[in-house]
Amino acid sequence: MSAIPSVDLKDFVSGDAARKEKFTAEIGAAFEDIGFVALSGHFLSENLVEQLYAEIKKFFQLPQITKDSYEIEGIGGQRGYTSFGKEHAKGKKEGDLKEFWHFGQYVENNPKLEAEYPDNVKVNELPDFNDVGKETYQMLEKTAKYVLRALALHLELDEMYFDEWIKNGNSILRPIHYPPITSEPKNAVRAAAHGDINLITLLMGAHGKGLQVKNHQGEWVDAIARTDQLMINVGDMLSRLTNNKLKSTIHQVVNPPKELWGTSRYSIPFFMHPVSEMPLNCLDNCIDEDHPKGFEDTTAGEYLHERLIELGLVKK
Template sequence: MTTTSHSAIPFHVPVVDISAYVGAGTDDERAEVATAVDAACREVGFMQVLGHGIAPEVVAGLATAMDGFFGMPPDDKRRWIRPGGENRGYTPPRSESLSLSLGVESATRMNDFFEAFNVGRAVSDYPGATLLEEHYAENTWPDVAGFEPHVTAYVEEAGRVATTMTTIFADVLGLAPDFFDTIADHSIDVLRMNNYALPEGTRVDLDGDLTGMGEHTDFGIVTVLWADQVRGLQVLGGDGGWYDVLPADGALLINLGDLTARLTNERWLSTLHRVKPPLVDGTVERRRSAAFFHDGNAEAVVGPLASCVDAEHPALYDPVSVDEHIRAKLAGSRAGVRNDAAHREAARVRASGAV
C-alpha cells in the first residue's frame, strides 16, 4: 500500500486478515481480528482485508466483464441507461455529482467524469417478501460475452464478504449474533462498476475542476471495494489532509457507511473519500473499481445503539429509515438536489478545504 504523508505521523489504512471468520478460526484468533477491526473503524473508517476467500479467477472474471462493457462505443453503452430512480444500468460520464449527496454545493455540478454500470438485488431475489420496490429493481444485462455470469459470481462473493464483516461488527459491538440479520436480511445491495477514463486521445490540464468522483461518504452499512492498483482513491485523514490509498496485493478495501456511523453514534467513522485519477503525459490514467454496497433493509429504522449513548456521548442522530436515508443521498448525487440532512458530513468536507 502507498500513502502520502501530510503530517509527522503517516496516514495508514490497516491491513487485517479476516480468515479466522471465513474459515474455522479459534476464539482467540477471532478476538484478534475483532480487535484489529475495531481499531480500524475507530481511527480510519477504512481497512484492507486479506483472507477474504474470493478466488483470483472470480476477480479476474469481473475485470474481464468490465473491460468488455466499458470498451464498447459510447452510443452502444448509452443503450443501457435506465430511469434515474432505479439505480441500475449505465451511468455516463458527467451525469452525477457525489458531493451533493452531502449537501455540499460544489463549484462544478454534475462534473464527476467516471462512468459506471450498476446491478443489484432485485424483487425476484426475495420471493414472498414485502418490499419497497424502487430499491430492488430488476437488472438488465448488456450483450457482452460472459458479462452476466462473471458479474453475478462476483456479486455473490462480495455479498458473502459484506456479511462476514457485519458478523465481526456484531462481535465487536457486543450485539446479538443475528443483529444485522434483523436490519439486513433482504438488504439493498448494489454493485457499482466504475471506469475512470476520458476518451482515448483526450488531453487535459487538471485545474481543479476535473473530478473522477467528488467528496462523499458511502450511504449504507459497509462497502466492499475492489480496485486497480492505480492512484486515484483519496481518503480524508483526521488532520484534514487527503491521502492516496492503493490496495495491497490481493486485498479488498472495506469502508463503513453512514448507517454504521449512525448506529455507533460516530464511535466508528464513515470516512470522506474521493477519486482524483492522476494525469500521465497530459492524459488521465485509466482506473477501474467495483464497489459492493451493503445498505440494509429499505424499511429498517436505524438510530444510535443504546450502548453507544451516554452522558458523555449524547445521541448525534435521530432514527431514520434506510429508505429515507438512501433516497435523500441518491437525490443529491443523481438529481442535483442538495441533501440538507447530511450536515455533519458536509461540515467535514468544508473543514477539509475541498470546496
C-alpha cells in the first residue's frame, strides 16, 4: 500500500531484548534510507484520536472573525491560530493552502522555560478543545521519547541521550485544515515541498493520498499509513546532529484530483523539538573519511530562529 516501512513500538517497550533490538535495527535502517516510517503500537488511544478530530473540526468551522481573534501577534505563530495562506515553504512566495492551530509545551518545574515559551491559547467557545489537545500532545511526546531512545541506540549513544534535551522541549502540536479548493491554485499546493525543522515529526492523518515523499532516486512516492499508525519522519535538526546519517526527507502535500476539490483534509503533525540549548554539532561517531563534517556547529534555538525567518513566520 505504501513505499514506507512499518514498525511496531510495542517491540521496543516489550521487555524482550530481541524484539527491542529488532525495532531499533528496523527504524534505524528506515531512517538511513528514506527517512520515514509508519509506526503502530504508540500511546494514542483510538478514542483520544476521535475526540481530537471532532474538536479541531469544530474549531475550523467557527466563523472566521472568531478564529481570527485567536491569531496572536508577535510570537511567530508559535501558539494559537494561523490563518489561511500565511505560511510558505522555504524559497516559495506562494502561501500554502492551509490554516492551522498550535498547541505548545506544558512546562513542568522550570520557571525559566515557562517565561521563555508563549502561553497556550484557550478557545472559549469549545470547553473540551484545550484538554483534548493537551492529552494528545503529551501522548505524542511520550511516543517520540521512545522513538528517540531507539535512535540513540542505533547511533551507538547512551539510550537516554535525548531525554534531557527533550524534557520541556519546544515541541508543537499542529492541527491543520486544508479547506476545499474553490478555484485553480496558481503555483500553490496544500503544503509545498519542504523538510521539517525539528528532531522528528509524528503525523496523525496520513491515511489517504496527499502526502508524498521524495526517495533517493528523486521520485515522489505516496506515504500512506493505516488508521492505527503514525507516520514518523526525521527532521533537519536530527539530520544535522547525525551528519546526514539519518535522512531528513523532502516531502509535500499535493492537491487532490479535481473531483475531490470540494473536500477538506485534516492532518495533525507533532513537531518534536528539544530545548533551545541543545547543541546540534555533528556527532563524532557520524564523521569519518567518507563522511566529512557537513554542517557548522549551532544550537537548536539558533537554528529554529533562522528557519522561522525563512518560512516568513518571524521578521528579521
